[in-house]
Amino acid sequence: MSNKINPQDVLRALSVIQDPDLHRDIVSLGFIKDLAIDDHRVSFTIQLTTPACPVKDQLAAQAKQAVQALGVPEVNVQVTSQVAPGRGPRTPLIPLVKNTVAVASGKGGVGKSTVAANLAIALNLAGAKVGLMDTDVYGPSVPVLMGGSEPPRVVEGKLEPPVEYGIKLISMAYFLPKDEAVIWRGPMLHKTIQQFLGDVRWGELDYLIMDLPPGTGDIQLSLSQTIPLTGAVIVSTPQDLALTVAAKAIAMFKKLNVPILGIVENMSTYVCPQCGYREEIFGHGGAREAANKLGIPFLGEIPLDPSIRIQSDRGKPVALDGSTPYGKAFQDVAAALAAQISIVNYQTPQGITIE
Amino acid sequence: MQPIPARIKLAGENSAVVVTWSDGHVSAYAYRYLRGKCPCATCSESGPPAEAAPSPFPIFGVKPLAPERAELVGRYALQIYWNDGHSSGIYAFDYLRDLCPCAECSAKRERAANTH
Numbered sequence: 474m475s476n477k478i479n480p481q482d483v484l485r486a487l488s489v490i491q492d493p494d495l496h497r498d499i500v501s502l503g504f505i506k507d508l509a510i511d512d513h514r515v516s517f518t519i520q521l522t523t524p525a526c527p528v529k530d531q532l533a534a535q536a537k538q539a540v541q542a543l544g545v546p547e548v549n550v551q552v553t554s555q556v557a558p559g560r561g562p563r564t565p566l567i568p569l570v571k572n573t574v575a576v577a578s579g580k581g582g583v584g585k586s587t588v589a590a591n592l593a594i595a596l597n598l599a600g601a602k603v604g605l606m607d608t609d610v611y612g613p614s615v616p617v618l619m620g621g622s623e624p625p626r627v628v629e630g631k632l633e634p635p636v637e638y639g640i641k642l643i644s645m646a647y648f649l650p651k652d653e654a655v656i657w658r659g660p661m662l663h664k665t666i667q668q669f670l671g672d673v674r675w676g677e678l679d680y681l682i683m684d685l686p687p688g689t690g691d692i693q694l695s696l697s698q699t700i701p702l703t704g705a706v707i708v709s710t711p712q713d714l715a716l717t718v719a720a721k722a723i724a725m726f727k728k729l730n731v732p733i734l735g736i737v738e739n740m741s742t743y744v745c746p747q748c749g750y751r752e753e754i755f756g757h758g759g760a761r762e763a764a765n766k767l768g769i770p771f772l773g774e775i776p777l778d779p780s781i782r783i784q785s786d787r788g789k790p791v792a793l794d795g796s797t798p799y800g801k802a803f804q805d806v807a808a809a810l811a812a813q814i815s816i817v818n819y820q821t822p823q824g825i826t827i828e
Numbered sequence: 829m830q831p832i833p834a835r836i837k838l839a840g841e842n843s844a845v846v847v848t849w850s851d852g853h854v855s856a857y858a859y860r861y862l863r864g865k866c867p868c869a870t871c872s873e874s875g876p877p878a879e880a881a882p883s884p885f886p887i888f889g890v891k892p893l894a895p896e897r898a899e900l901v902g903r904y905a906l907q908i909y910w911n912d913g914h915s916s917g918i919y920a921f922d923y924l925r926d927l928c929p930c931a932e933c934s935a936k937r938e939r940a941a942n943t944h
Binding site for chain 1: 830832833834835836837838839897898899900901902903904905906918920921
């Protein structure tokens with residue numbers, strides 16, 4: 474039997490393995506590539522929809538087991554990924570950007586920019602091509618968070634974004650003397666958003682993360698009208714007040730038909746470095762409860778830790794180091810986010826044709 | 829998930845915009861009806877322009893109302909550029925769906941209005 478393995482048998486064995494997020498088997502999803510069989514060896518590649526897949530190793534182990542159970546002595550499993558592009562309407566402004574993710578909140582000061590920067594870092598570390606766009610024109614903070622001082626350059630009439638930690642960046646802060654302020658009304662903001670999208674050489678990206686200003690105003694509306702966003706991530710502290718306002722941001726995105734990818738609870742728990750005592754300064758678990766109530770995915774909790782603030786101010790986002798609890802927290806949230814993006818892309822109907 | 833358009837045909841039969849929705853429903857909106865439901869601030873304030881009076885100089889003819897082109901707005905709405913020069917109406921998909929003039933949807937609207 475073992476020297477007469479037939480590809481159909483292998484695929485049948487693999488088809489019992491379900492992708493836990495997409496709720497379909499990995500064969501009918503088209504994840505199995507390059508299936509090769511010789512006498513005593515079967516090798517194949519599992520191509521996932523994101524390099525940040527949280528169940529990567531689990532799927533590979535299950536696949537190996539399933540084929541071994543056929544009596545194959547040697548099974549070689551490779552895992553790769555190809556990020557699926559958003560299936561909503563396409564935009565000519567950023568044709569090579571596969572997914573656009575807005576990081577938003579109701580209230581200010583909940584850590585949107587810190588979360589956005591660290592999610593970008595974590596996705597990049599997982600192997601994705603990532604850009605980070607600071608749409609907070611009034612209070613741009615991405616360049617400080619990401620370090621570096623190189624401004625964008627003009628190449629062939631377009632802006633070449635600076636790259637820090639492998640991530641392409643754009644921010645209003647690059648175009649403004651440090652102590653100057655932007656004092657603009659809506660139409661100017663709208664124009665800036667359009668330029669940040671269309672006049673920046675983003676090139677090919679798996680994920681473009683967009684750090685939004687707080688609230689439900691001009692920039693949020695301009696962005697949602699200018700491009701078909703893949704989805705939005707809502708950042709909130711566990712505090713009731715912040716969550717009440719976060720619900721308004723969620724309502725806005727629902728109205729604009731932008732999928733909500735999930736809620737992140739920031740400033741979750743503080744653990745005293747001296748004695749290990751846990752203090753829940755803004756409460757704890759509120760965002761998870763709110764997510765459950767609203768039927769929205771909960772992406773995870775980021776602890777309140779002075780190191781996050783210190784490293785943010787130094788331009789060294791904590792997600793660069795997954796060995797710390799907070800670095801790990803950001804990487805877990807990024808994996809959960811990547812999974813939600815794959816789910817949304819899988820559920821969204823094909824683009825809209827106008828004739 | 830609420831239905832969104834899958835296909836939008838601007839030059840549909842009988843001078844209508846024909847929308848095929850993601851749930852399979854098909855809506856046909858006569859141009860004059862759809863233009864009359866323009867949700868922009870100006871139209872909802874003062875109403876859409878009346879149908880053009882018959883031209884006193886028939887030799888020049890009067891171009892019948894029609895959409896010239898349309899664009900998607902983000903992932904929630906359709907912006908129609910009418911040949912009367914008006915284009916500021918952004919028809920959100922759920923609004924558009926609520927406007928569906930087919931017998932089934934009209935009856936549903938009527939029932940909803942009666943229960944209020």
